[in-house]
Amino acid sequence: MKHYRIILFPLILIMMMSIVTGCTKTTGVGGLSNTKSVEKAGDNELAISVEGTSYPLTVKDFLKLETVIEKKPENAAVLSGTPLNIWYDLGGKSICTSDVSNNVKLIPEYEDEIKSLPSIGPVYSIDMESVISHQPDLIIAQVGTQSTQAKKFRDMGFDVITTHIRGYDDVISTYRAFGKILENEKLAESKIDELERKKEEIVAKLPNEKKSVVILYITSKTIAVKLDNSIAGDVANILKLDNIASDLPADTIGSETTPLDIEYIVEKDPDYVLVTSMIGSNELAKKLIEEEFANNPAWKGVTAIQKGRVAHLPQEYFLYNAGPYYDEAIEYMAEIIYPEIYKGVTQ
Missing domain, CATH: 3.40.50.1980 (Nitrogenase molybdenum iron protein domain)
Known part of the structure; x- marks a missing residue:
């Protein structure tokens, strides 16, 4: 394991977190409240990208942090449901994951395997010691709920990728990046083509x-x-x-x-x-x-x-x-x- 250089200031980490910490005001009914507006922001860049055609690969994640992966990971720890689903859809495996909600739509052929993975706690409060005990050679974390832990893992010298899969384009860029990491680019492109085909069929109507x-x-x-x-x-x-x-x-x-x-x-x-x-x-x-x-x-x-x-x-x-x-x-x-x-x- 080695120590990786952070490209942007830590402030970016805070800015991009989706956890809301602003003041609140009530709606007047049933104690429901809403977060006070501060500022509007958006990001049209890729959620994740990979440079290189063979190992070593340089991964640039949503936070624009770069990680150089020397060889195909054999003990990846994918810590949240959506990237886990895509990872498995491309033939990947995980040595552990956070608690999987019953409302996550898992790929049927891998559902039992995913649900039987060792748990490292709730997605928003993972047990770092448990993750480390599995000796991962790559950690795939989630922006926002796992950003703090991801930084700590990175500081310890682990290879860490922080994913952000909020919309359709994020799904596509994640398939493409994971396809490279798993050396399964053809399968990734076929999955992307199928999603594109189905989306266009719907939009055409x-x-x-x-x-x-x-x-x-x-x-x-x-x-x-x-x-x-x-x-x-x-x-x-x-x-x-x-x-x-x-x-x-x-x-x-x-x-x-x-x-x-x-x-x-x-x-x-x-x-x-x-x-x-x-x-x-x-x-x-x-x-x-x-x-x-x-x-x-x-x-x-x-x-x-x-x-x-x-x-x-x-x-x-x-x-x-x-x-x-x-x-x-x-x-x-x-x-x-x-x-x-x-x-x-x-x-």
Whole structure:
């Protein structure tokens, strides 16, 4: 193991973290609150890229940190679900991983193997000693929830890649990078081609009319609104939907949410209200948002709610990036908005 040089200042690490730490204000119903806006930010660069045609390879991750991998890893530790799914889809293996949620859509042929991997704790609080005990020759961590631990691993001399898989383009760049690392580029390109083909088939059916949406995001304590740099926002953009929150400022730099402003939503009066969640289950999320709509009269000013044009987006597609199944997430939202064109997907 060797010590790698950090290319950018540590401030970038903090700026790009998706954990929201701002002040909050309540919505006035049920103790739900929202994060106060600080600044809007975005990043159109690749989530991950690899330089070189054979080993040694230089990997540049989302944080623009470079890692030189001398040879194909034999004991990789992939510490979160979405990169783990893509890694396995390209023939990779992991020696351990964080707790895998039941709402992560795993590749069927590897589901049992992935669920039986040694656990290193919750994705947001991994046990570093446990990871080290498995003696990994490559650690693949997740931006935000694992950024602090990733830096510590790097400082210890481990080869570390920090992934950020939020949208479709992130999925594509991760497939391409992992394909090189696993020496399976042809398979990676075939997976990318299939995703592209399916996405284009869905987009080709879109009508000329343009619909508008607001994408609500609920947790057990908060309601916010998703921006374009979220999974749901990215899918809406692919489907050429008008996300009424597109131009609003983010909670913090790099955040994918903006504070809830019901008056703004009433003013814009979107055609559909889409609901994403970080609740224990999809069913509980539905119950909480229905209670919010029933208890707060301000929501009655939104025509979509009056007419029942409210749809819940399942966590396996819109909380956790579906990775290999991103086309299914696109088609799921497409059927919600245009059921006469896309039928049977959400059943």
